[in-house]
Amino acid sequence: MATVGELLSSGTARLRAAGSESARLDAELLLGWAIGAERTGLIAHPEGPVGTDAAAAYDGAVVRREAGEPVAYIRGLKEFYGLALAVDSRALIPRPETELLVAEAEREIAWRLTSAPRPAGTPKLRVVDVGTGSGAIAIALATLLRRRRMLPEVSILAVDCSAEALVLARENAAGHSVADAVAFDTADLLPAAEQPFDLILANLPYIPSAEVDRLPVAASFEPRTALDGGPDGLAVIRRLLAALPSALAPEGTALLEIGFDQGSAVERAVAGLPGGWSCRNQPDLSGRPRLAHVERAANPERTTGAR
Numbered sequence: 001m002a003t004v005g006e007l008l009s010s011g012t013a014r015l016r017a018a019g020s021e022s023a024r025l026d027a028e029l030l031l032g033w034a035i036g037a038e039r040t041g042l043i044a045h046p047e048g049p050v051g052t053d054a055a056a057a058y059d060g061a062v063v064r065r066e067a068g069e070p071v072a073y074i075r076g077l078k079e080f081y082g083l084a085l086a087v088d089s090r091a092l093i094p095r096p097e098t099e100l101l102v103a104e105a106e107r108e109i110a111w112r113l114t115s116a117p118r119p120a121g122t123p124k125l126r127v128v129d130v131g132t133g134s135g136a137i138a139i140a141l142a143t144l145l146r147r148r149r150m151l152p153e154v155s156i157l158a159v160d161c162s163a164e165a166l167v168l169a170r171e172n173a174a175g176h177s178v179a180d181a182v183a184f185d186t187a188d189l190l191p192a193a194e195q196p197f198d199l200i201l202a203n204l205p206y207i208p209s210a211e212v213d214r215l216p217v218a219a220s221f222e223p224r225t226a227l228d229g230g231p232d233g234l235a236v237i238r239r240l241l242a243a244l245p246s247a248l249a250p251e252g253t254a255l256l257e258i259g260f261d262q263g264s265a266v267e268r269a270v271a272g273l274p275g276g277w278s279c280r281n282q283p284d285l286s287g288r289p290r291l292a293h294v295e296r297a298a299n300p301e302r303t304t305g306a307r
């Protein structure tokens, strides 16, 4: 019977030869998945024997990874904001950088709920996650708000143009006990009947079409509609920006994830909206623009310092 250490070594070597830049980590994650154990346990006990069924499952997983399939699709899950989300080829694998959008959305909501009295009968804050994919943003946000006991004052709608992705998102919402707190809808961007929203959250596709073809092979397993943002990457985001004057409540904010090199282009697009709008690009942990905060410029309360 092979040991953990032997299988990790052979798997790492195979994945390195196949071109994986994270071969050892991939092997640990895949062996942990095949055995049903945490990575830390594998690392601590390389001498542990691996049964034949688990070894065969691991071998099959390594074959899939050698062909370029992302580890998250092979394991069927991805950690996002501390949640284990089910993922498969119906939706984009949630990326760590998108956690910034969730954190800012939580901050915005907390500020809105606590900065002024909310007499009985005040309508709920209306939040929409546009292009929800696996449901990552909406579900992580609902989980955070439930923990802070703010969920009763917020309604969350999650929208995607992909009906398949929405099936997965609903499964994830049920798996994290927020199916009662998030409504799902199929729409091209925003469903007209639900507008306006106080908070519009969106991680829409923003990669230029030509670059999508040059992405690592793992990305070819993800839906192209989740990645391809048209000739300059901003085709879908521009359409959402154009919808803001009617879709965003007067005091509302849109938080849009963007590519690190798209800050100026998004600022220009916002400047062209009718009625006067502001755009502030927030950097991610690597210091590069990642999140556009878009609001009407005319509101004197709408300064970041106030929050």
Ligand SMILES: C[S@@+](CC[C@H](N)C(=O)[O-])C[C@H]1O[C@@H](n2cnc3c(N)ncnc32)[C@H](O)[C@@H]1O
Pocket: 091, 092, 093, 094, 095, 098, 130, 131, 132, 133, 134, 135, 136, 137, 159, 160, 161, 162, 165, 187, 188, 189, 190, 203, 204, 205, 206, 225, 226, 227, 236
């Ligand atoms: C980059 S993925 C983001 C998925 C998820 N929000 C996340 O952060 O992991 C973009 C998502 O937007 C959806 N999408 C693309 N164009 C859309 C449109 N016009 N209307 C609604 N959803 C759209 C795609 O189907 C995909 O699920």
